[in-house]
Amino acid sequence: MSEDTSTRRTHMADAPLLEVREITKFFPIKSGLFGRATNSVRAVDGISFNVLRRETLGIVGESGCGKSTTARLIVDLISPDKGDILFDARRLGTDLTLNELRRNVQMVFQDSYASLNPRLTIEDTIAFGPIIHGVPREYARRLAWELLSKVGLDPKRFAGRYPHEISGGQRQRVNIARALAVKPQIIILDESVSALDKSVEAQVLNLLLDLKKELDLTYIFISHDLNVVKFMADRVIVMYLGEIVEVGPVESIYAETAHPYSRSLLASMPSMDPDHRSEHVALAGDPPNPIIPPSGCRFHPRCPIAIPKCKTEKPLLHIQKTRGHLAACHLTAQQQETF
Amino acid sequence: MTQQPLVKISDLHVLFKGQKNVCAVNGLSLNLLPGQVLGILGESGSGKSVTLKALLRLLPAHKTEIRGLIEVLGRNVMSLNAADLASFRGGIASMIFQDPMLALDPVYTIGDQIAEVVTRHHGLKRRDAMAYALDMLKKVRIPSPERRLKAYPHEISGGMRQRAMIALALAGNPKLLLADEPTTALDASVQMQILLLLRELQKESGMGMIFVTHDIGVAVEICDVVAVMYAGQIVETGTIRDIVKDPKHPYTKGLLAANLHGAERGKRLETIPGSPPLLESAPTSCSFAPRCAYTQAVCRLKAPEAVTISKNITVRCILETNMNS
Known part of the structure; x- marks a missing residue:
């Protein structure tokens, strides 16, 4: 054995x-008297x-x-x-x-x-x-x-x-x-x-x-x-x-970010360069409530490039042909089709 | 004719007395010009927060021994009486803290708390004070401010709490804002929002600001000049550009390396060995000597003098003393 x-x-x-x-x-x-969920x-x-x-x-x-x-x-x-x-x-x-x-x-x-x-x-x-x-x-x-x-x-x-x-x-x-x-x-x-x-x-x-x-x-x-x-x-x-929006090798994620959330997260890092300070807010607002998460793509209310489809349909993780890693975003999926 | 400094601290010593003594600040001197943003950079226990609290006289009097001079706009802070101190705090200098949940009063609404400051410092009636509070919330860009006023x-x-605390601190129109790690507990995206807001409000009002942080990245985003603290002393002062691009003191260099500044993935980092001193007695030699890679015999004998290298840069290290003598 x-x-x-x-x-x-x-x-x-x-x-x-x-x-x-x-x-x-x-x-x-x-909540309530009997502690019902x-x-x-x-x-x-x-x-x-x-x-x-x-x-x-x-x-x-x-x-x-x-x-x-x-x-x-x-x-x-x-x-x-x-x-x-x-x-x-x-x-x-x-x-x-x-x-x-x-x-x-x-x-x-x-x-x-x-x-x-x-x-x-x-x-x-x-x-x-x-x-x-x-x-x-x-x-x-x-x-x-x-x-x-x-x-x-x-x-x-x-x-x-x-x-x-x-x-x-x-x-x-x-x-x-x-x-x-x-x-x-x-x-x-x-x-x-x-x-x-x-x-x-x-x-x-x-x-x-x-x-x-x-x-x-x-x-x-x-x-x-x-x-x-x-x-x-x-x-x-x-x-x-509560969901995975992007996954892949570290170089690929940091250099060729696909998902708009990952991109704004990376842009929120301090620049470490006094000559090029961050000039605008990459990601506005607070993370929404995980009790009633937004419909469709959970990032759509904060997303700078959301399209109507994002509100209704949940994007699945799919391979990014040009990038070599997975991301869950309708827009990058569309770009794939045009390649 | 040089400008009168907004803040002048010279040879400040703070000693906490108890079962064990702690020499938290040991001979700190600094100047802040009006409209300038000074960063105090250091690790926990280096005395950065204690310095800020001493500036507002927030340290408990019976357990602390404070020596040295603290002046704000030419007035000696240490000799203010109770009434003067009340108008000084919030009116001339105010402070924002790391944890707004602890700094805000849980039993009053945001609006009530800001209105209290407004009533005290501007002498407005309650209705006008509430309107003023609403303006402050709009200024710090809290979403749906009318609703938050009653929250x-x-x-x-x-x-949002951090924004509310900033509104509270600025309601008295202070000339000096002391910020004690206000973004440390926040997520990266919210941290950047708050930093940009503070930068904008500072520029708009022209107030001076002392920003305490352990994060060089945060200091880069907000500070004009930086003072690096170690064991209750300033070991290096310079513009943020000097500190990041050409650090002089071995501690500053080690701190930059530890911040993964230009680190290669998976390669061992150059670290500062050991840990900071306990400061049970005031240091008589260079406090950094036990951890320093360039220690000489003289470092363990006497404390290094602060050497002014150029107009803006001051370093407290024997290596620089030798180079400039």
Whole structure:
């Protein structure tokens, strides 16, 4: 059996390591005396994507677009209403248990303090996962020390400390070590460097690059910071109001942006050039309400180039022949036909 | 004859007393000319917000020791009495904060809060004050302002709250606006909307502005001159162009590299090792020396003097001292 899986792995080197199929999550809004669900927030609305082995997949979008919900759905921290998660071609719930999935897919969160147990020492925090998964205590402790030096913290100084005794950057290193402790293949980094100062952020990004190379890791890198995603990711998914609007290789997305939303998002980045400051607002208004999302293309009320069709008909993700990536926009679809 | 500065701070020290002392600001001097936009750039704990709060006398008196001179329009802020302070805040200088939800009062409507400022500083009656408040909301371009006037802070979006706070801060026609990371909590697209709005309002009214941020990209969009802060001191001052294109201080250089400025994808970044000092006692040598790649023996012995390189550029680093002596 074990031989069987190993041959399957070598044969399917190009097959996706993780597949997300048509996943949907609506959060009910309860109101009134009996707390009946009167409406729902459409956080993630039927999205599908693959994560390839050894790649870094970036997910970008504004707050409320469903980035973090997607991350939590992948590791089943919240259960989807519909849809499947497949790891290594095995479907969660049938031939893959939740324990197996979580041993292979770990997560690092934004708030380094809230995600650590304040009553466990750093060493115990890191050893906790392996012990749960059946590793003997003594061995788990030794592993914790190894991992601490791997993430650049001297175990002699840090192993016995509590989370409140160390700085934010150090805490995030501990979170990374904890994620690595169960030897996962995928790490989901949900805004993991967003709360850090720039100089510390750069240190942690370097650490992530080194670990990826050394341990053959696959990353799902979620961030609202387009610069960091451009630096880290191989492929990028752009999300808007619970849907994927554009997906493809990072160079193609940043250089040959197809979807008007992605284009305005990129144009909202500060220019970094004092001689060419941004002169106009690329994207007016706030993101609309995900409770009652707009009809048709969800971006149409804010879109500068919307046509009547956008209001009524929902565009599907389709390949951009001239660009080499996927986008969901009626107008780029029309341009395709004229080529 | 040089212009009288709008703000003049010289040799400001702020010490927080408690179980452990924190020397938050250590000998900071700066000048702001009328109509100028000064950015204070630095990481958390560098003393940027403390400097702003000291300017408005918002720091708790019994736990803080403040030394040095703070003048706004030639008046010593530290010696204002309660009545003068009340008209100074909002009338001459006002402030916008990072989190408008905490800065706005949750039990009053947006209109009421702005009208209160208007009544106090312009002496208008309530009806006129409300009309004035409506004008302010129109000025900061809040959509359907008549409706927002009667809205409570929790009823409007984050971007709109930030606009409402700007309207509130500008209602007293201040000569000086202090902005403490007002766009940090916002989405990229909304951040740019707010920055462009602030730039426009500043140009229109000609007020001076001190804009605190940790994000060089934001500073580029709004500032004329930038002061880079580290461990409670200004380590480098220059026009935004000088700072971005030709940084002198090793810390400024490291900060630019860490901002992924021109970074190549997937290649290791040049980082500043270590973390900022704890500042339990006032620094006696260069605070950046333990993290600096160019440290010499003298850096650990005495604090470097600020060296003026050209008309606009001042750097506090021994390398520049040696080069210019």
